[in-house]
Amino acid sequence: MKLLKICELIEGEILFGDELLDREIYKAYGADLLSDVLAFAQSQTLLLTGLANIQVVRTAEIADLGAIIVVRGKKVENSIIDLAKDCNIPIITSKKTMFECCGLLYQMGLKACGPNDE
Amino acid sequence: MMSSETATHTHIVKTEVLAMHFERAGEGSSKIKKSLQLIGIGPELLRRIAIISYEAEMNLVIHSLGGEISCEFYPDQVKIIAKDHGPGIANVEQAMLEGFSTATDDIREMGFGAGIGLPNIKRCADYLEVESTLGIGTTLVATVYL
Numbered sequence: 001m002k003l004l005k006i007c008e009l010i011e012g013e014i015l016f017g018d019e020l021l022d023r024e025i026y027k028a029y030g031a032d033l034l035s036d037v038l039a040f041a042q043s044q045t046l047l048l049t050g051l052a053n054i055q056v057v058r059t060a061e062i063a064d065l066g067a068i069i070v071v072r073g074k075k076v077e078n079s080i081i082d083l084a085k086d087c088n089i090p091i092i093t094s095k096k097t098m099f100e101c102c103g104l105l106y107q108m109g110l111k112a113c114g115p116n117d118e
Numbered sequence: 119m120m121s122s123e124t125a126t127h128t129h130i131v132k133t134e135v136l137a138m139h140f141e142r143a144g145e146g147s148s149k150i151k152k153s154l155q156l157i158g159i160g161p162e163l164l165r166r167i168a169i170i171s172y173e174a175e176m177n178l179v180i181h182s183l184g185g186e187i188s189c190e191f192y193p194d195q196v197k198i199i200a201k202d203h204g205p206g207i208a209n210v211e212q213a214m215l216e217g218f219s220t221a222t223d224d225i226r227e228m229g230f231g232a233g234i235g236l237p238n239i240k241r242c243a244d245y246l247e248v249e250s251t252l253g254i255g256t257t258l259v260a261t262v263y264l
Binding site (some may be wrong): 043059079 | 144145147152161165169171173176228230232234238
């Protein structure tokens with residue numbers, strides 16, 4: 001699924017990544033526990049999270065994630081957006097909750113990734 | 119790519135890690151990842167090494183009094199070394215168990231401290247050594263074969 005489609009489905013606001021909406025995303029992982037993300041999310045995974053701190057972007061950079069969605073309208077500081085720019089990782093916010101975002105994307109065919117994949 | 123004729127290592131990068139400085143946490147690992155990428159390490163190995171380094175760096179930020187994270191590159195392997203100035207781990211075997219954590223709620227709210235950092239490192243590394251002395255410090259050496 002193109003990132004553009006994902007963004008439309010969750011009624012997202014793009015904080016960085018207008019040029020990267022063509023990116024293909026096949027899998028998603030929803031978590032507020034970044035060690036879980038590091039352990040189980042595969043490269044190019046979409047991360048949905050309720051965290052809006054610098055470590056979310058660092059985690060995405062380290063684990064080669066495809067994009068970040070910050071759920072339930074959390075304020076994302078400029079320093080976090082700047083780091084996402086440096087790392088070339090799209091970052092999007094949605095006013096919808098984690099459950100809604102995950103549900104909408106799952107319904108439209110985005111796959112999960114997790115410990116059972118390996 | 120890995121045809122270095124000498125068996126001696128090359129220091130890729132060494133970064134000081136400050137205790138509880140979350141804004142800068144991960145910078146050292148980011149540098150290590152970029153350096154290894156330039157050398158030509160493939161994406162899967164690179165990802166494993168970067169995860170080891172980042173978890174180890176976060177451990178230094180969260181649990182130690184400060185230290186340094188470094189990466190040594192050899193013809194056949196990469197070593198990630200995290201060395202701190204204390205306080206040391208009382209029981210290393212226990213710390214290696216999934217779910218064991220001494221992190222505070224503040225740390226958990228940031229997305230860390232669930233007690234899966236060291237097990238994550240172990241999963242990504244081919245060989246892991248952790249040596250710790252209370253009051254002195256901890257040295258973690260994780261090896262990934264190329």
